[in-house]
Amino acid sequence: MYLSGHEASLDLREVVGVKAVKIPAKSSTLSFGKNAKVDENVPYCIEMQPIGPLGFSVVIITRPGNHRWRCKQVSFQCKDSSLCHQWITAIKEALKSEAFCRPKKLVVFVNPFSGKKKAVKLYRDKVLPLFELADIHVTYIETERQNHARDLLVQNSLDLKRIDGLVCVGGDGMFSEVLNGLLTFTAHDLHIEEMDRFEPVAPDIRIGIIPAGSTNTIVYTTTGTSDVVTSTLHIILGDQIGIDVNSVNVNDQFVRYSVTLLGYGYMGDLLKDSDNKRWMGPSRYSWSGTKSFLANNAYYGEIKYRLSSNSDSHPTDAVKCYSGCDICSMAGQSNSRSTSKVEISAGRDTDLQLDEQSDFMKHSNSQSSDLSGSYSDSNWRTVIGKFVAVNSVTMSCSCDLSPPGMSPYCHLGDGCMDLIMVSQCSRIEFLKFLLRTAKGEERKNLDFIQMHRVKEFSFRPLTEDSDLLSISSEENIPQSKKVKLKRQTSRTSVWNCDGEVIDQPKISVRVHCQLVKLFARGVEDPSLQDDQKRNCCSPSFDNS
Numbered sequence: 001m002y003l004s005g006h007e008a009s010l011d012l013r014e015v016v017g018v019k020a021v022k023i024p025a026k027s028s029t030l031s032f033g034k035n036a037k038v039d040e041n042v043p044y045c046i047e048m049q050p051i052g053p054l055g056f057s058v059v060i061i062t063r064p065g066n067h068r069w070r071c072k073q074v075s076f077q078c079k080d081s082s083l084c085h086q087w088i089t090a091i092k093e094a095l096k097s098e099a100f101c102r103p104k105k106l107v108v109f110v111n112p113f114s115g116k117k118k119a120v121k122l123y124r125d126k127v128l129p130l131f132e133l134a135d136i137h138v139t140y141i142e143t144e145r146q147n148h149a150r151d152l153l154v155q156n157s158l159d160l161k162r163i164d165g166l167v168c169v170g171g172d173g174m175f176s177e178v179l180n181g182l183l184t185f186t187a188h189d190l191h192i193e194e195m196d197r198f199e200p201v202a203p204d205i206r207i208g209i210i211p212a213g214s215t216n217t218i219v220y221t222t223t224g225t226s227d228v229v230t231s232t233l234h235i236i237l238g239d240q241i242g243i244d245v246n247s248v249n250v251n252d253q254f255v256r257y258s259v260t261l262l263g264y265g266y267m268g269d270l271l272k273d274s275d276n277k278r279w280m281g282p283s284r285y286s287w288s289g290t291k292s293f294l295a296n297n298a299y300y301g302e303i304k305y306r307l308s309s310n311s312d313s314h315p316t317d318a319v320k321c322y323s324g325c326d327i328c329s330m331a332g333q334s335n336s337r338s339t340s341k342v343e344i345s346a347g348r349d350t351d352l353q354l355d356e357q358s359d360f361m362k363h364s365n366s367q368s369s370d371l372s373g374s375y376s377d378s379n380w381r382t383v384i385g386k387f388v389a390v391n392s393v394t395m396s397c398s399c400d401l402s403p404p405g406m407s408p409y410c411h412l413g414d415g416c417m418d419l420i421m422v423s424q425c426s427r428i429e430f431l432k433f434l435l436r437t438a439k440g441e442e443r444k445n446l447d448f449i450q451m452h453r454v455k456e457f458s459f460r461p462l463t464e465d466s467d468l469l470s471i472s473s474e475e476n477i478p479q480s481k482k483v484k485l486k487r488q489t490s491r492t493s494v495w496n497c498d499g500e501v502i503d504q505p506k507i508s509v510r511v512h513c514q515l516v517k518l519f520a521r522g523v524e525d526p527s528l529q530d531d532q533k534r535n536c537c538s539p540s541f542d543n544s
């Protein structure tokens with residue numbers, strides 16, 4: 001918004017709503033008269049000129065800092081009530097324009113048991129009044145049990161074709177439930193069977209998240225904060241961002257979609273233990289994290305992964321994914337041109353990757369090779385080793401506890417995930433890794449870590465007799481060593497898949513570029529001015 005001389009202009013992209021108000025006699029407000037006009041060349045700006053007394057307030061976004069958004073009222077006086085109502089109607093109509101992509105009808109799921117059990121109150125006190133101001137029609141559903149929201153979606157009980165979006169008030173678990181329900185409904189609606197290596201279809205509607213859970217990673221990663229009002233405003237403005245989604249297969253059967261973390265070893269053990277301690281509330285994660293850390297378990301496994309064809313893009317490349325990110329925009333464009341196109345290997349990074357791996361190999365007794373058969377693409381690699389943790393993230397996974405996130409340079413919509421393999425190491429070394437991760441510090445010089453940007457990967461625990469030969473360097477393993485190795489390899493962990501336990505260790509995971517759209521703008525680059533933040537974000541208003 002700018003105020004100059006006798007004119008005021010409001011950027012409608014950042015207007016939350018408009019309402020009639022009584023203007024106090026001495027308020028420093030603006031009013032407008034005969035010459036006020038809607039500029040047809042700039043459809044999202046309405047110019048106003050000052051004059052007289054009755055009024056209305058336009059509620060706009062302000063940015064007090066730390067990525068939080070707040071509302072501010074700008075009041076205008078009119079010389080009579082009919083002019084006042086004309087302006088209110090004109091602004092409301094302008095906001096309804098398709099160009100703004102604002103939601104008009106939403107289904108809101110509230111999990112009353114999320115986090116500190118305040119989701120219902122947060123929704124009533126902070127979210128609903130803003131939705132009402134923005135003229136959004138809401139169908140409110142308080143969930144009664146786990147998978148209630150998912151079942152309603154899959155059974156198509158909500159007439160999804162008539163709404164603009166779904167909103168979940170809760171934590172990452174609640175979002176995951178809604179995401180899985182929506183994608184399964186979309187596949188069933190098109191008679192597509194969700195099976196190994198199927199191509200999921202992007203839903204027509206967007207999902208919004210109001211943070212009210214113990215973990216609010218997705219909200220934090222897509223808005224830069226876990227703030228209820230900020231997330232509500234992102235939804236109202238109709239912001240949208242495409243995020244990558246993984247399809248996860250267990251023993252060659254599709255099981256679910258994931259968007260944040262898949263973690264084996266440390267993260268899996270932590271989750272399994274914390275699930276038995278729900279009575280502790282959110283502090284169960286710190287308790288179980290400490291327990292898993294002290295156990296320092298390592299597990300044998302074989303990981304096959306397909307590297308991204310973009311060899312310039314790497315988990316340590318220091319390119320942050322901000323709102324309007326070029327890498328995600330390009331990935332989104334090429335994805336919409338051809339979702340089924342097979343990626344062509346750039347090839348260039350092969351030697352580099354092998355060099356990078358050498359230290360890790362020494363540390364983990366691992367091996368790397370190109371593969372044949374279904375893994376014949378030259379970007380496929382194999383690592384065999386004993387791992388404290390195998391983590392794959394599809395977004396940076398920033399959160400209140402670790403603002404940089406598990407992989408600070410991971411992109412929201414580049415069609416890749418960051419695979420982080422932590423080979424067997426001492427507790428001190430692992431602590432170093434955890435601390436550096438929490439603070440977002442450099443980890444590439446830790447020789448027990450290997451990080452790659454990948455399109456897909458599979459993991460298999462080395463529990464077969466035939467696997468012993470690949471673990472041991474000896475051709476004829478002595479019986480005593482065989483027994484010891486057998487004991488070690490029979491021990492497996494579980495997968496932490498977006499906070500849900502997957503008990504079977506053998507999985508394969510594939511990323512689907514920007515499969516789902518969220519109501520969010522992405523994290524705004526703090527180095528930009530407010531007007532630059534507005535202009536870099538929304539594809540609908542791309543001036544080029």
Ligand SMILES: Nc1ncnc2c1ncn2[C@@H]1O[C@H](COP(=O)(O)OP(=O)(O)OP(=O)(O)O)[C@@H](O)[C@H]1O
Nearest residue numbers: 114115143144145146170171172173174213214215
């Ligand atoms: N009414 C309900 N009763 C019990 N569980 C529910 C209910 N509604 C949703 N759930 C389930 O609760 C789980 C956790 O929800 P949510 O993510 O909102 O809270 P949370 O406190 O952040 O939990 P977590 O950190 O464990 O994910 C989800 O898997 C969701 O399916």
